[in-house]
Amino acid sequence: MAEYDLVGIGNALVDVAAHVEDAFLAAQGLAKGSMSLVDAAQSRALYDRMPPGIESSGGSCGNTMAGFASLGGKGAYIGKVKDDQLGAVFRHDLRSIGVDFPTPAAAHGAATGSCLVLVTPDAERTMCTYLGAASELSPGDVEADVIERTRVVYMEGYLFDPPAAQRAFVKAADLAHAAGRKVAITLSDGFCVDRHRTAFRALVEDHTDILFANEDEILSLYQVDEFDAALQLARGHCEIACLTRSEKGSVILSGDEVHVIDAVKVDRVVDTTGAGDQYAAGFLYGYTQGMDLATSGRIASIAAAEIVSHNGARPEADLAKLVAEALP
Amino acid sequence: MAEYDLVGIGNALVDVAAHVEDAFLAAQGLAKGSMSLVDAAQSRALYDRMPPGIESSGGSCGNTMAGFASLGGKGAYIGKVKDDQLGAVFRHDLRSIGVDFPTPAAAHGAATGSCLVLVTPDAERTMCTYLGAASELSPGDVEADVIERTRVVYMEGYLFDPPAAQRAFVKAADLAHAAGRKVAITLSDGFCVDRHRTAFRALVEDHTDILFANEDEILSLYQVDEFDAALQLARGHCEIACLTRSEKGSVILSGDEVHVIDAVKVDRVVDTTGAGDQYAAGFLYGYTQGMDLATSGRIASIAAAEIVSHNGARPEADLAKLVAEALP
Numbered sequence: 109m110a111e112y113d114l115v116g117i118g119n120a121l122v123d124v125a126a127h128v129e130d131a132f133l134a135a136q137g138l139a140k141g142s143m144s145l146v147d148a149a150q151s152r153a154l155y156d157r158m159p160p161g162i163e164s165s166g167g168s169c170g171n172t173m174a175g176f177a178s179l180g181g182k183g184a185y186i187g188k189v190k191d192d193q194l195g196a197v198f199r200h201d202l203r204s205i206g207v208d209f210p211t212p213a214a215a216h217g218a219a220t221g222s223c224l225v226l227v228t229p230d231a232e233r234t235m236c237t238y239l240g241a242a243s244e245l246s247p248g249d250v251e252a253d254v255i256e257r258t259r260v261v262y263m264e265g266y267l268f269d270p271p272a273a274q275r276a277f278v279k280a281a282d283l284a285h286a287a288g289r290k291v292a293i294t295l296s297d298g299f300c301v302d303r304h305r306t307a308f309r310a311l312v313e314d315h316t317d318i319l320f321a322n323e324d325e326i327l328s329l330y331q332v333d334e335f336d337a338a339l340q341l342a343r344g345h346c347e348i349a350c351l352t353r354s355e356k357g358s359v360i361l362s363g364d365e366v367h368v369i370d371a372v373k374v375d376r377v378v379d380t381t382g383a384g385d386q387y388a389a390g391f392l393y394g395y396t397q398g399m400d401l402a403t404s405g406r407i408a409s410i411a412a413a414e415i416v417s418h419n420g421a422r423p424e425a426d427l428a429k430l431v432a433e434a435l436p
Numbered sequence: 437m438a439e440y441d442l443v444g445i446g447n448a449l450v451d452v453a454a455h456v457e458d459a460f461l462a463a464q465g466l467a468k469g470s471m472s473l474v475d476a477a478q479s480r481a482l483y484d485r486m487p488p489g490i491e492s493s494g495g496s497c498g499n500t501m502a503g504f505a506s507l508g509g510k511g512a513y514i515g516k517v518k519d520d521q522l523g524a525v526f527r528h529d530l531r532s533i534g535v536d537f538p539t540p541a542a543a544h545g546a547a548t549g550s551c552l553v554l555v556t557p558d559a560e561r562t563m564c565t566y567l568g569a570a571s572e573l574s575p576g577d578v579e580a581d582v583i584e585r586t587r588v589v590y591m592e593g594y595l596f597d598p599p600a601a602q603r604a605f606v607k608a609a610d611l612a613h614a615a616g617r618k619v620a621i622t623l624s625d626g627f628c629v630d631r632h633r634t635a636f637r638a639l640v641e642d643h644t645d646i647l648f649a650n651e652d653e654i655l656s657l658y659q660v661d662e663f664d665a666a667l668q669l670a671r672g673h674c675e676i677a678c679l680t681r682s683e684k685g686s687v688i689l690s691g692d693e694v695h696v697i698d699a700v701k702v703d704r705v706v707d708t709t710g711a712g713d714q715y716a717a718g719f720l721y722g723y724t725q726g727m728d729l730a731t732s733g734r735i736a737s738i739a740a741a742e743i744v745s746h747n748g749a750r751p752e753a754d755l756a757k758l759v760a761e762a763l764p
Contacts, residue, residue: 127752160502160529160750163491174488193521193547201488219521422488424455 110289112208112258113181113396117250117280118169119242119266119273120187122194123421124161125225132157133226133234140228143235143297145269151238154224163194164420165201166223167242168296169264171382171421175389175411177205178427181396184208184258186249186280190241195220201422211249214241225381233381243270247279255283259396260318262388265296265325268304281315290347292318294388295325302328317347318395320388326351348401350408352387354380360391360405369405372413372434382421386411390427407431438617440536440586441509441724445578445608446497447570447594447601448515450522451749452489453553453561460485461554461562468556471563471625473597479566482552491522492748493529494551495570496624497592499710499749503717503739505533506755509724512536512586514577514608518569523548529750539577542569553709561709571598575607583608584615587724588646590716593624593653596632609643618675620646622716623653630656645675646723648716654679676729678736680715682708688719688733697733700741700762710749714739718755735759 133140136154146154155161165174173185185202189195191213198220202209221240225233245267255261261284267273281291293316295301301308308329312319319342321329326338335353342349343361352358360367390411394404414425461468464482474482483489493502501513513530517523519541526548530537549568553561573595583589589612595601609619621644623629629636636657640647647670649657654666663681670677671689680686688695718739722732742753 155528156532158528159532160493161525162748163525165488197489197491200483200486204484204487420490 110257110259111182112184114173114176114183114260114262114392115186115254115258116169116173116183116262117186117267117276118167118264119221119239119270120170120189120198121167121221121223121237121242122198123164123166123223123225124155125164125227126159126161128159128226128228130228133228138226138234138236140234141232143237143299146236146238148218148238148240151222151224151236154236158224158226163197164422165198166421168266168294168385169262170198170202171385172262172389173202173207174205174422175386175415175427176393177207178423179389179393179407179411179431180428181393182206184210184254186211186245186254188214188241188245188249189220190214190218192220194222195241210251210254214244217241217244231379233379239270244272245270245276246272247276250276250280250283252283255280255289256287258289260290260292260392262292262392264294265300265308268300268307274307277311278315285315290317291315292320292388292392294320294384295329298324298328301325305329313345319346319349320352320384320391321349322352322354322384350387350391350405352384354383357409358387358405360401362401365401367402367405369402369409372409374413374417377416379419380416382415383412385421386415386423403435406435410434438585438587439510440512442501442504442511442588442590442720443514443582443586444497444501444511444590445514445595445604446495446592447549447567447598448498448517448526449495449549449551449565449570450526451492451494451551451553452483453492453555454487454489456487456554456556458556461556466554466562466564468562469560471565471627474564474566476546476566476568479550479552479564482564486552486554491525492750493526494749496594496622496713497590498526498530499713500590500717501530501535502533502750503714503743503755504721505535506751507717507721507735507739507759508756509721510534512538512582514539514573514582516542516569516573516577517548518542518546520548522550523569538579538582542572545569545572559707561707567598572600573598573604574600575604578604578608578611580611583611583617586617588618588620588720590620590720592622593628593636596628596635602635605639606643618645619643620648620716620720622648622712623657626652626656629653633657641673647674647677648680648712648719649677650680650682650712678715678719678733680712682711685737686715686733688729690729693729695730695733697730697737700737702741702745705744707747708744710743711740713749714743714751731763734763738762
């Protein structure tokens with residue numbers, strides 16, 4: 109009997125968000141909407157030039173686990189922080205909502221990772237990530253005991269950036285499959301897919317049961333120009349593929365089954381960051397509770413709609429309550 | 437010629453804000469709307485029980501200096517953080533908006549101070565402050581050189597809580613007066629006035645040129661029940677007294693001069709925290725630019741209205757622009 113519905117593995121990051129003008133991005137040589145990896149010195153230099161910020165726990169997979177807990181799922185998180193103040197913040201913010209966090213903090217080495225999030229007046233976000241301690245996640249942090257006690261292991265594509273984490277990724281997938289568990293991954297980011305396309309394709313074909321990708325990411329993975337072409341290629345590569353398309357909704361593929369799920373309408377889209385993270389949380393909640401694919405997709409859309417209606421990438425509303433109201 | 441318009445002295449704190457139900461406050465034995473001082477262990481224990489938080493730079497006087505800079509004033513801040521991550525956040529958030537921060541960080545001792553802010557569904561805030569490194573502010577941190585180069589020294593009443601800071605307070609007032617500068621204080625909080633009434637009265641009568649107090653605070657200072665009775669007592673005790681009354685506006689007294697200033701209407705009051713801090717920022721901006729009392733009061737009301745229209749205690753809008761539009 110599994111103790112966890114979901115174990116997430118990701119880069120543990122604290123977000124530092126600030127409002128800037130487009131001219132600021134241009135002056136720093138940053139492409140709007142991109143996620144760049146930066147080193148400690150670059151991160152420090154950009155922070156020195158940035159306006160005042162707001163700090164909050166982030167990391168794609170951490171955000172998913174927060175949504176999963178808000179839906180009522182039982183989860184654990186594997187990721188590396190340092191034993192410092194921002195590491196304590198990250199740990200608190202997961203544990204306080206009931207997500208277990210068995211990975212010990214690093215006593216030495218780089219500080220807890222951070223993501224400088226620059227929000228322009230059009231509500232677009234440009235991110236510069238300093239992985240810090242997250243880089244030190246290694247296969248040793250993936251404990252067989254934890255993986256074997258979960259229904260699904262979920263991993264973010266961003267883990268392909270730190271080299272040791274790639275090996276942790278494969279170890280977790282192997283352990284999960286050996287124990288008869290499912291492996292879910294999200295491609296995370298089109299640029300991330302560009303950086304690691306070959307490795308991603310092998311992973312999707314050889315290790316993945318449930319794939320999450322948005323339109324950019326799936327086009328990049330298969331190097332095609334049309335969504336439908338990517339959809340045809342994704343069919344058959346994994347047990348389930350969830351392809352998200354923002355306001356156009358999502359398509360869920362599984363063998364011969366195809367579901368086209370509408371996006372849940374929101375009055376005003378405030379900030380699209382984290383929509384994919386919450387889509388995954390919602391789908392995996394339904395899936396791990398034994399619901400059918402279409403219902404799981406609807407829960408995914410409800411969770412994604414909540415997150416785009418406010419600033420920040422972790423839910424503010426009680427997602428379980430929203431789902432209970434929408435799907436009585 | 438003064439280099440700074442305003443030098444603020446205060447408790448340097450990072451806010452950690454979270455949403456809770458009323459039952460949570462009751463379970464922790466906290467009175468809604470209060471500001472309690474807690475030690476490191478109490479702060480840690482409360483944090484462990486709190487939901488996920490959002491971190492941002494705070495401290496009453498730090499908030500005032502942020503508003504003052506947004507209005508276009510040149511300022512410096514004196515306050516104590518530790519050389520840790522949250523101390524770096526506090527320093528960054530002032531420096532990045534052009535506020536000088538000459539006080540060196542403490543290399544040893546307590547961590548940077550924090551204020552756990554519990555927001556209930558009625559938008560009220562209940563605060564538990566762990567002063568941490570802020571307690572270590574001492575007279576040695578008040579440099580004559582900085583005080584002599586400013587037009588006005590502004591100090592928060594909360595400084596009366598850490599003992600060494602009280603002496604720093606008096607030292608700063610003496611230095612300022614010896615250099616022909618003005619001394620402004622805010623009483624900060626009714627409970628704080630209760631804790632230190634005798635010392636506050638002496639300070640107001642002997643050392644203060646410009647007094648800021650809200651209705652609760654001025655009633656507590658003079659131990660009277662009626663606003664008008666407090667007003668009569670406040671007249672003549674300082675050169676200028678600014679008495680604020682939330683949506684009823686404010687009254688500014690100076691010798692025989694009396695101005696009754698209306699509050700600036702806001703569509704929706706989201707969070708009243710920091711209204712007093714921004715009122716002081718606005719008034720002192722007008723005052724240090726040589727404007728008359730009524731105009732300074734109007735700027736104060738504009739700054740206070742901006743802050744109550746959103747969450748958080750530092751301005752989101754460009755206050756200089758708001759003032760230019762309202763007072764062409």
